[in-house]
Amino acid sequence: MTTDSRISVQLVRNATVLATIDETTFLIDPMFASPGEIPPIPDTPNDRENPLVPMPNIELSYDAVVVTHRHPDHFDEAAIEELDADVPLFCQPEEAGAFTDEGFTDVRPVDDEMTFDSVTIHRTPGRHGHGELAEGMGPVSGFVFEADETLYIAGDTIWYDPVEETLGQFNPDMVVLNGGEAQFEQGEPITMGVEDINAVRNATDAAVVVDHMEAINHCLLSRDELRSETEDVLVPEDGEQIAL
Template sequence: MELRLVRHATLELDIDGTRFLVDPMLDPEAARPPIQNTSTDDRNPTAPLPSVDLDGVDAVVVTHLHEDHVDDTARDRIDGVPVFCQPEDSGDLEASFDDVRPVSGLVEFDDITIAATPARHGTGDLAEQMGPVTGFLFDGTETTYVAGDTVWYGPVGDVITQHDPDTVVVNTGEAQFVEGNPITMSREGVAAVAEVTDGEVVAVHMEAINHCLCTRVELREHLDAEGVENVTIPADGERV
């Protein structure tokens, strides 16, 4: 498996010769207003878009419908490939894409097994307000777990324990509103993931949306202080 972070949660996953584009946010820098009720007012995305070869994409995976995971530019530019998603999102995505394939259990694509995994986009009432979100497990020659927009909680650890993935991708950044706890993985959550897996953890979802407050440097400082060594924090456009 080869992984390239495009930006934020947008990934290119090359698995056994098949390329998946995960959570395509393709808007140019500053194309959208800031997310409201947050501590900053920078326009989104806050970072430029590295190059993306859409012609080389074999399938798209959308973990949920928030605009920082599938935006209007992606809906306009992506065509002619399957789009895997959670069942709750299929109707919305069918308005933009011709071949939408909801995943509620296991599906096969190019000899790769794709499984939906549980995720929780925050804690308490805020998680309900954020709506449904799903992670995805890709089982080919290696196993890759894309946890999605989730905090650290029991089912994430259960997926790691049961499937023993070679790579775990976590959406970090501590996305947060003025009130309430982070709605994505905290730096403590990343350390917890690293503790329960024997694989490599790849931390993404930072420095591209105005309510993601934890930077790459801050995450690395926390992990170093905790003695965590199996976490990679790629730059936008970097291949790992």
Template sequence: MNIQLIRHATLLVHYAGRKILVDPMIGEPGSYPAVMNTANDHRNPLVPMAMPLARLLDGVDFALITHTHNDHFDVAASKELPKDMPLLIQPEDEDKLRGFGFTDVHPVGTSLTYAGIEFTRTGGEHGRGEIAQKMAPVSGFVLRAAGEPSLYIAGDTVWCEPMEAALTAHAPQVTVVNAGGARFKVGDPITMTGADIAEVLAHTPGTQVIAVHMEAVNHCAESRADLRRFVQAKGLEQVHIPADGETLIFE
């Protein structure tokens, strides 16, 4: 299994002989306004993708979309992805994606086997309290296939009971978390902080954690350097913090 970080939460995952595009935010830097009600007015995305779009899409077998907030499936993705590209999604997003003209849409209710890979959808909380209710729905996905490590793409969630339940049920060997401590002017973070990641590893010490979702959207308050200092101080050696374009390999 190879996992390449493209930018933010956009990944290329090579798994069971398939090339999977995860959460495509493919717009040009500065093409979207700042997230509303946040501490600065920097336009998004803040940085370019790690490769040109044509190269990113070359050979992709299908896309996995955790939810359709603009930083996970942006306006550019709705226009530029081939309309016949298979999309694996949470059921709540089916009408929206079909409305964009996509014709090969596969909602994952509880689980679905596609292209020889078992996908199990998991829950999450995109923040806490009232904010989480307003930001819902979001999903994560656990991938399993013969000869591959189990992979949990947690999606936009903080540490919460649904995530704890997913880790208990699936004990994934690799877990991708959306870090950055994204937040609005009021309320708690709506994506993972270092403290949330520490909870993941306290619960499931055998998993390898890949932390993404940093330094690309204006409301993500915690940088890679911030997280690196935290995990080093806590001795969390299982945490990987890739740069844009970096590929991690797991046997």
């Protein structure tokens, strides 16, 4: 798939994104379920079934798949059924075996970095919450896609030192953050909220894009709330494309 821009992201829904770097497009975190097919995330203030909204009517054309982690709002049963078994699939090393067991034949775990077409893919740290809760959420990763320009997909993480260090190391042109301020009945949020997003905005000159909003029951921060409390932050609607 090609675009007129060297770097672009199109939000599909939640954290599902079509990310194009040069002439290579990656499908990030495919969640393809129809509304209500996934049970509510438990122990949250909102008990609605997921996803909360349908997929937008857009073309899903891509060269490879990247899964930041295997929570069902990032990789679901519908994706297993719909994706081609031989699609190149990049993932965390800890989760490679699960994809192979599901029948995927070109699983490429990224320990540190790997090249696909003209793009170097770097795996980066993430922390899915605070304290013991983050440890219980299991491993999560971000990914940096480096070519003539650089895209940083932060994944399900809060703002903490390794995110700041990743920004400094790679100096990305665009950053995609998982917002929504997802949380349970107890404890602090497990994805970025306004304070985290403003910290990223202040730490980089990159275009800052926020997804992971208004699609899953435990994501409580709305797009309108985020827009009203941030400046120079892009908050796309489902189906919207942002290009540099």
